[in-house]
Amino acid sequence: MLVGSGNLEALFARGASVELVLVGSGNVEPSVARGASAARVLVGSGNVEPLVARGASVELVPVGSANVEPSVARGASVQIVLVGSGNVEPSVARGASVEVVLVSSSGNVEPLVARGASVELVLVSSGNVEASVARGASIELVLVGSSNVEP
Structure with missing residues (x-):
């Protein structure tokens, strides 16, 4: 269709x-x-x-700039969430099962994995990933281009 x-x-x-x-x-x-x-x-x-x-x-929800918060925040099973610049915070921060989260350059991924969401892969080019992994989130791989990964 x-x-x-x-x-x-x-x-x-x-x-x-x-x-x-x-x-x-x-x-x-x-x-x-x-x-x-x-x-x-x-x-x-x-x-x-x-x-x-x-x-x-x-199975797959690629979103350009729309707010996908209610899309997967209410129990829907989503395999991949591709987000350009939209706010994906509530998308996986409230118990949704997401396998891969690709964030390009301007999205804040802090609440994305900082509140217990299970995320396998987080690719961030220039975003701040400090809070993303600093609070006990289970992350397999974090690829960061130029951001400050100190914390």
Whole structure:
């Protein structure tokens, strides 16, 4: 299902099995929020909050700059979260299971892993990772470009 900006609520919101959902900027809330199985959800800048916040199983959620807080913060199972500059703090800070978190250059990843979230890989180019690993978070690998990793 490829959608530019339209509302695809009625398309597969009532029990259809969808493998791939590509959305430009439309609101896909009712699309998978009512029992549809979506394997991958690619969202440009739309609000994906209700998309996986109500029990939908999503494997991959790449987000450009949107706030993905409610997307995985309410029990949704997300494998990979790619974030450019958005605030991902509540995304994995409240018990969501996230395997990989890639943060490019300007996001604050402090609360991301500092509050008990299980994160396998954290890639940070120039962000401050001080609080990320300084408070007992379980992190396998931290790659830092030029930031201060002193603490």
